Amino acid sequence: MKIIRVGEPGLERPVVVDDAGTSFDLTTLTADIDGAFLAADGIATIRRALAEGRLPTVDVSGLRQGAPVVRPHAVWCIGMNYAAHAAESGAEPPTVPVLFFKTPNTVVGPYDDVLIPRGAEKTDWEVELAVVIGRRARYLDSPADAARHIAGYTISNDVSERAFQLESSGGQWSKGKCAETFNPLGPALVPADELDAGNLRLWSRVNGEPRQDSSTADLIFSVDYLVWHLSQVAVLEPGDIINTGTPQGVALSKRFPYLRPGDVVELGIDGIGSQRQRLRPA
Known part of the structure; x- marks a missing residue:
């Protein structure tokens, strides 16, 4: 369902x-x-x-369609969680999860427009498997305890303004992640026991042209590990979202142009569905 x-x-x-x-x-x-x-x-x-x-x-x-979950308490984001994406970003694969945040008011529906911020030069797309927390998670004993705290999964577009994120950030990625509309979510919440989160194809296209095509089997840190790890440093509340990272194939790689007004981004994950946004100026 x-x-x-x-x-x-x-x-x-x-x-x-x-x-x-x-x-x-x-x-x-x-x-x-x-x-x-x-x-x-x-x-x-x-x-x-x-x-x-x-x-x-x-x-x-x-x-x-709106986001499948009403505005979350928190949007937790994991950076460079696919080795190939870390490489195209010019970084070594992390040895511990890299954490940053998006504000809850970035969350919009899966087909809503994405607004390019004023002064933006490098707006990028990122298809990600999103975890929806279903039960409070605090100091879990092991990753094996994570499953009972997960309600289900959906799709996130972790839209990023790379100039804000990397060139004028002061070292904090969230500056390039929190513009309005920067987290289209959905279309559906699929119960956790109906999907194998460790083996899902995820993909993206821009103006009909392929960009990303990978599998969650390539995650460096698994969903269960991420939930356990985050529970050691914070309390995860029901309804919270965890964006688990994006695979290779984004504009940051320099293989593709950044997004411009009028561009159309499509993203999908097997078993969940797909989403589509048109870019326009804020």
Whole structure:
């Protein structure tokens, strides 16, 4: 099953799409897909309601899709988590996870426009598997404990302004990561037990031309390791997002031009779906 949110910004309502492609209204179960619902075993609640036939069908055709989770408490981001991407960035693969942040208000829907900031020169795309935390994670004993704290997975475009990130950052990447609309998320939240997070193809295209094409099998630090590691230095709250890193094939490599107004970026991950954004000036 896939969980989505439809409607205009700030007015989205939750919907579940079953394996046959039929959409069902979730507002009889919850007002939204937020941390509190996920922590209260919301995924299992949806499954039971589906199995018992208690959910009304709903037509979502033509409706805007929002991010599949309401604004998170935090967006945790892992840098250079694919060896080939580290190499194209001019860096050695990290020996510990590299952490930076995006502000929660960067999160927008999977088909919303991305706004190029004023003064930007090097706006870049990054397809990433995004982890959605479902249960509070604090000082987990080992990576083996991570799975029960993960609600599911979705797709993130970790949009980056490289000049802000690297040339005028003072050493802090987040300056190039936090412009408005810089984290399209979705289209769907897929329950964790329905995907093999360690073996998913992920890809991106710009104006129809291939850019990235890789697999999460190439992650340096696995999803479970990342959740465990982060729980040692912070408390992960239900509804939090972890962007797990991007593979090679971004503009930073100097093999492709940076994004310009009018460009169209498409990204996808097998088993989750795809997203699409048009670039325009802020």
